[in-house]
Amino acid sequence: MSSLLRLATAGSVDDGKSTLVGRLLYDTKSVLADQLDAVTRASVDRGLDTPDLSLLVDGLRSEREQGITIDVAYRYFATPQRSFVLADTPGHVQYTRNTVTGASTAQLAVLLVDARNGVLEQTRRHAAVLAMLGVPRLVLAVNKIDLVDYDESTFEVIAKEFTDHAVSLGYPMGEVLSIPISALQGDNVVTRSENTPWYTGPALLEHLETVPVAPDPHDAPFRLPVQYVIRPRTAEYPDYRGYAGQIASGTVRTGDEVVVLPQGLRSTVAGIDTADGPLGEAGSGNSVTVLLDDDLDIARGDLIASAGSAPEPADELSATVCWLAGSALRAGSRVLLKHGAKTVQAFVEEIVARFDEQQLRAVHAPESLELNHIGQVRLRTSEPLPADDYRTSPRTGSFLIIDPKDGDTLAAGLVGVGFPALGDAPAASADGQGATG
Template identity: 60%
Template sequence: MTTTTEQLSATTLLRFATAGSVDDGKSTLVGRLLHDSKSVLTDQLEAVALASTNRGQETPDLALLTDGLRAEREQGITIDVAYRYFATPRRRFILADTPGHVQYTRNMVTGASTAELAVVLVDARNGVVEQTRRHAAVAALLRVPHVVLAVNKMDLVDYAEPVFAAIAEEFTAYAASLGVPEITAIPISALAGDNVVEPSAHMDWYGGPTVLEHLETVPVSHDLTACHARFPVQYVIRPQTAEHPDYRGYAGQIAAGVFRVGESVSVLPSGRTTTIEGIDALGESVDIAWAPQSVTIRLADDIDVSRGDLIAPASDTPATTQDVEATVCHVADQPLTVGQRVLLKHTTRTVKAVVKDIPSRLTLDDLSQHPAPGKLVANDIGRVVVHASEELALDPYHLSRATGSFLLIDPADGTTLTAGMAGEAFTVQALGRARPC
């Protein structure tokens, strides 16, 4: 007889994020998903019921299942990214409930950076607003392959089909202009439960899937073993024991691809070439390892390798450069300016850098480029050119999320300033390509 654990291990995993403006109902939608899919423990429901009563509400506020911070519960808004894990018989889920307020848009970058699907909520009474367009742009920038438009609060517009159709048409046209490959529109009422888990009896004009049904059936493909092999070195291991006096291994997590004993590899940015002499995983020697395993790689030659170096197949290495051109989302309260000195963190490597140029900033209304803005402020999306003090081995972001992304950090206090995606400009042609590994 198949156990529950065996059933879950055999199901696929979907990472998804929710986004939308303040009070569009993101947390309520997530709470409804958890509640109606029976993924909430009894004591959690009791805690939510008590908190709702203390706030003077007659019925449990399901948004409290995700709004975990005290400040969020008091204000009734989501500030942090709330992660939840749940499962149905058909699929396992990791969801990120991201903030809606404009000043917390930066948190959506965190929540959507590993997502394979984004649920963008729109209040049926308000339609598509600037924050909706911003969230669609971030999803496109991060190359999230599937976007769901959830037109919420349909109960407040009498479940009118024309209202839904107009919003769906406007959003679909905008998202398509960004190059989003797949858009699915669903009319819902998160508060009443319409089309969240169960089909709505109030919208018989809608014949598509519910939100959960779509989440359970959307194609998921995140096979990192088919990607360009990349191994950022995190730690150099030299135990110097009597049993292994000459042991030297390079530990880390395989970012993508497959590595095999005997394979010819290059160490970047030095470019030195050698072969893999051995691979250790969980204390055992293995002949092959793949992403996302954490392993120790031993090389045949005694060459200089340190934290931050990148090991890649000799026949498939990324180019190294000190001048990084990228599209970025600025996430700090302090602006990013030309000439500013920063730290650039790429995989396990951190180097000094300077912002050479900010060629343009994206205007969300019409997706035009505002040339030479001089600076980027919080939540701006723009182009930057950064000169690093050392060579970096970056892949274009459209080929690899792990080795095509980086952070700019304030060297004074360690504040994260900007999240960057190396490679081509923010254009429809660039964003329309396949999702990265």
């Protein structure tokens, strides 16, 4: 079975992200005939002689009319070597939250720049966000290389500037690859181009097919957020008690010792049931019902974890949040926090810092977080939560902040994640803005 790579694209507006994704879909024959027909008709309506491949991704009518991407578009394609889940994220500054969403599960990110413009402020901003989210590998796609006559020196200058910036964010030199491409013409996207004889590296798809996928979620500690307690109470199953959910990370086997959190109760796995029958073991992503040797008081929202590597339940969390609401977040706010299947009351004790996306610095002790702001906060919850560090287990290290009045989602949070290594800004002034703000 081929492996799976989750990747995201990012970059400034008009750098060609959607065209690149469309080219990948088209050249890997991942486009249905009716989809291509619809794109061809739309392209003809625009007066184009050839299909605009970006329309394979820009599905919303407003996006097609404006020629921009304003939402995260997920696409699935495969080659004989590997399957791919791709998130095409928007380029506008005001849609930074969508970039955070699309890149949150990525194992690799392709960051595009226009060869005519080079590394821009938005390029550096996206690289910093990707570093904060812990995306382990970066590819810089220097797009529209045909519009600079396939000039090697132009590519080299851009590649060096970006690599230096990525390394300053904490990326190892070997995890950053720059590729000269033309998404429109297909140069170095699926196959290496004769127009760039000076480039000796892989084409983009070749790199995506061969890059190591890490970390493997099956190697992470076992985590099963309990979604439902199954007790049929029938004559056939009078004593059946199972705990159902989707394994968030790791692998579980019959005979494993586990702990139920936040109670701290210990037991041993007696069986693993699935819709297709019992299993001896199950891994990340599987939906299972776990049976335990002991009759424990377990409810929806509890977490079953490996006994030897369980998180410590805590009622105080330090986290990085991306604020998604039009109303501001201030210290002292009372909110709801949803972690897995459990929702608890929470209190915002402190806004520690804000990530200044203009200066790529930390503004200490800001007065508030506004729409699309990324900040570090301290939260106190009404009861202890078994939350992991996001880098250990993204599923159990993330949460949502919810408005208690209307149930709207206010923010997405990552437990324990800090800002990239950008240096510190001076302390914020009384209005919450630092000297760099």
